[in-house]
Amino acid sequence: MGKGKKWKHGIYARMLALAAHALAEVSKSLTFFRTFNFMQNKHEPKDLWEEPFIPASAWTPCADQRNWTRSEGNNGYIMITANGGINQQRVAVCNAVVVARLLNSTLVIPSFMYSSVWKDVSQFGDIYQEEHFIEYLSPDIRIVKELPEELQSLDLEAIGSIVTDVDIMKEAKPSFYLKNILPLLHKNKVVHFVGFGNRLAFDPIPFDLQRLRCRCNFHALLFVPKIQEAGALLLRRLRNHAPYQLALHLRFEIDMVAHSLCEYGGGQEEAEELEAYRKIHFPALTLLKKTRKLPSPAALRSEGLCPLTPEEAVLMLSALGFNRRTRVFVAGANIYGGPSRLAALTNLFPNLVTKEKLLSASEIEPFANFSSQLAALDFIGCTAADAFAMTDSGSQLSSLVSGYRVYYGGGRMPTIRPNKRRLAGIFMKNSTIEWKVFEQRVRKAVRQTKHVFERPKGRSVYRFPRCKECMCVAEEAAAADVVTKTKRKRRH
Ligand SMILES: *[C@@H]1O[C@H](CO)[C@@H](O)[C@H](O)[C@H]1NC(C)=O
Numbered sequence: 001m002g003k004g005k006k007w008k009h010g011i012y013a014r015m016l017a018l019a020a021h022a023l024a025e026v027s028k029s030l031t032f033f034r035t036f037n038f039m040q041n042k043h044e045p046k047d048l049w050e051e052p053f054i055p056a057s058a059w060t061p062c063a064d065q066r067n068w069t070r071s072e073g074n075n076g077y078i079m080i081t082a083n084g085g086i087n088q089q090r091v092a093v094c095n096a097v098v099v100a101r102l103l104n105s106t107l108v109i110p111s112f113m114y115s116s117v118w119k120d121v122s123q124f125g126d127i128y129q130e131e132h133f134i135e136y137l138s139p140d141i142r143i144v145k146e147l148p149e150e151l152q153s154l155d156l157e158a159i160g161s162i163v164t165d166v167d168i169m170k171e172a173k174p175s176f177y178l179k180n181i182l183p184l185l186h187k188n189k190v191v192h193f194v195g196f197g198n199r200l201a202f203d204p205i206p207f208d209l210q211r212l213r214c215r216c217n218f219h220a221l222l223f224v225p226k227i228q229e230a231g232a233l234l235l236r237r238l239r240n241h242a243p244y245q246l247a248l249h250l251r252f253e254i255d256m257v258a259h260s261l262c263e264y265g266g267g268q269e270e271a272e273e274l275e276a277y278r279k280i281h282f283p284a285l286t287l288l289k290k291t292r293k294l295p296s297p298a299a300l301r302s303e304g305l306c307p308l309t310p311e312e313a314v315l316m317l318s319a320l321g322f323n324r325r326t327r328v329f330v331a332g333a334n335i336y337g338g339p340s341r342l343a344a345l346t347n348l349f350p351n352l353v354t355k356e357k358l359l360s361a362s363e364i365e366p367f368a369n370f371s372s373q374l375a376a377l378d379f380i381g382c383t384a385a386d387a388f389a390m391t392d393s394g395s396q397l398s399s400l401v402s403g404y405r406v407y408y409g410g411g412r413m414p415t416i417r418p419n420k421r422r423l424a425g426i427f428m429k430n431s432t433i434e435w436k437v438f439e440q441r442v443r444k445a446v447r448q449t450k451h452v453f454e455r456p457k458g459r460s461v462y463r464f465p466r467c468k469e470c471m472c473v474a475e476e477a478a479a480a481d482v483v484t485k486t487k488r489k490r491r492h
């Protein structure tokens with residue numbers, strides 16, 4: 001299947017036909033002259049595509065405000081080589097900025113680790129504007145391009161200054177760094193974090209350090225002009241003649257599909273292909289499958305633990321009232337199942353585009369060998385679209401994009417985030433459910449995710465920037481919030 005063999009829509013053939021029929025009905029009811037204001041059509045459940053404006057717009061960006069003096073960075077140097085894709089790296093970079101401030105250390109411009117999955121040699125300066133990063137954060141920390149010469153010859157391994165993810169627990173607290181890393185800096189003058197995936201807790205963190213984290217993510221990291229220019233071109237073409245654009249991040253690459261241990265209707269052939277992939281890339285998982293009784297694919301599915309397939313994604317979007325005229329920007333690389341699998345999408349949404357379609361071969365060529373830079377173009381397309389829908393809330397791209405849309409969106413940049421568990425229950429009825437019922441149930445499931453809330457404790461500030469550290473909240477809205485809370489209390 002991955003090799004472009006025929007993909008059958010299998011279990012969802014019936015529902016896709018229903019969706020096509022429903023969308024055709026909607027299109028018929030729109031006359032040619034009303035195309036420009038199709039958004040106002042009563043068939044469109046517009047509220048589902050929007051954020052609740054009043055509570056959402058009460059939050060405004062303010063992570064750029066500082067209330068401290070610069071740290072001179074006298075406690076040695078922090079180096080970091082971040083692993084993962086571009087979005088994991090971004091989180092690692094901002095966490096390192098905070099650790100540098102916490103320890104009064106100087107940060108060396110981060111490095112990015114080469115990975116066999118992402119196959120990209122890009123370094124920090126190939127993706128982000130180095131000068132801006134250094135300058136913008138200069139009232140906070142000292143950042144240098146490289147270690148001073150006298151430290152460059154040190155054998156960091158030998159003196160114990162290489163700190164990997166084995167040495168730091170996930171989401172470590174500031175006290176961990178003060179206790180374990182600071183003495184190392186005093187002794188060796190330099191510490192090199194290698195990996196650094198999610199190595200700093202979101203709570204508890206002092207107010208100003210949390211704010212610095214947001215400042216780094218939302219203000220200090222600008223893409224280099226080459227990426228910005230291609231991104232601007234992409235956005236111009238995305239918006240051209242399109243009254244409304246929806247971006248969809250379809251995280252359905254083979255690595256995720258294989259890792260999920262779910263079944264996707266491709267029968268024996270699919271099962272063998274995914275098992276072969278796991279043997280090579282996730283040997284630990286293959287071993288686990290042999291030695292332990294893992295939940296069955298059906299159980300995983302009913303728990304909502306399987307990524308949405310392209311077919312499920314289009315069924316959801318159709319149910320939400322997006323129609324054949326909607327310009328859909330699909331982000332994501334190499335959909336498992338190949339182009340034939342994307343056919344389900346293009347059948348229902350003919351105005352579907354990708355960065356490869358919007359940019360000419362010669363415009364995209366300079367990025368072709370750099371998966372991180374291509375991902376940056378997807379990031380730009382997704383952050384700027386009128387609405388953004390994700391299929392996997394665990395994806396780092398989706399998470400950072402939704403945070404950006406909250407931070408800079410002024411309450412007008414909605415993100416559609418399905419509750420996969422609820423959707424799974426609805427899809428389970430695929431062989432009998434009527435379209436109207438399906439539509440109602442999906443809308444209800446999505447409506448329930450549409451309230452504006454403050455970042456829950458322990459959750460990512462990159463994804464949920466609505467918190468006092470990152471965003472400021474208007475007084476009257478805060479007062480209104482208190483009123484509703486009191487009312488709620490009284491009712492109990
Ligand atoms: C700045 O910090 C000082 C001392 O920590 C505090 O009293 C003051 O309220 C803070 N100002 C702002 C604008 O946060």
Ligand SMILES: *[C@@H]1O[C@H](CO)[C@@H](O)[C@H](O)[C@H]1NC(C)=O
Pocket residue numbers: 071075102103104182
């Ligand atoms: C960092 O510098 C500040 C201000 O000089 C000081 O209060 C703080 O204790 C220092 N922290 C460390 C870990 O050296």
Ligand SMILES: *[C@@H]1O[C@H](CO)[C@@H](O)[C@H](O)[C@H]1NC(C)=O
Pocket residue numbers: 365366367368369
């Ligand atoms: C991309 O890599 C291929 C194969 O390594 C090479 O032939 C091609 O010139 C590279 N393209 C760019 C734009 O660097």
Ligand SMILES: *[C@@H]1O[C@H](CO)[C@@H](O)[C@H](O)[C@H]1NC(C)=O
Pocket residue numbers: 011301424427428429430431
């Ligand atoms: C589709 O419906 C059949 C019959 O009800 C069910 O067994 C199957 O699990 C459903 N498929 C999905 C993906 O939920």
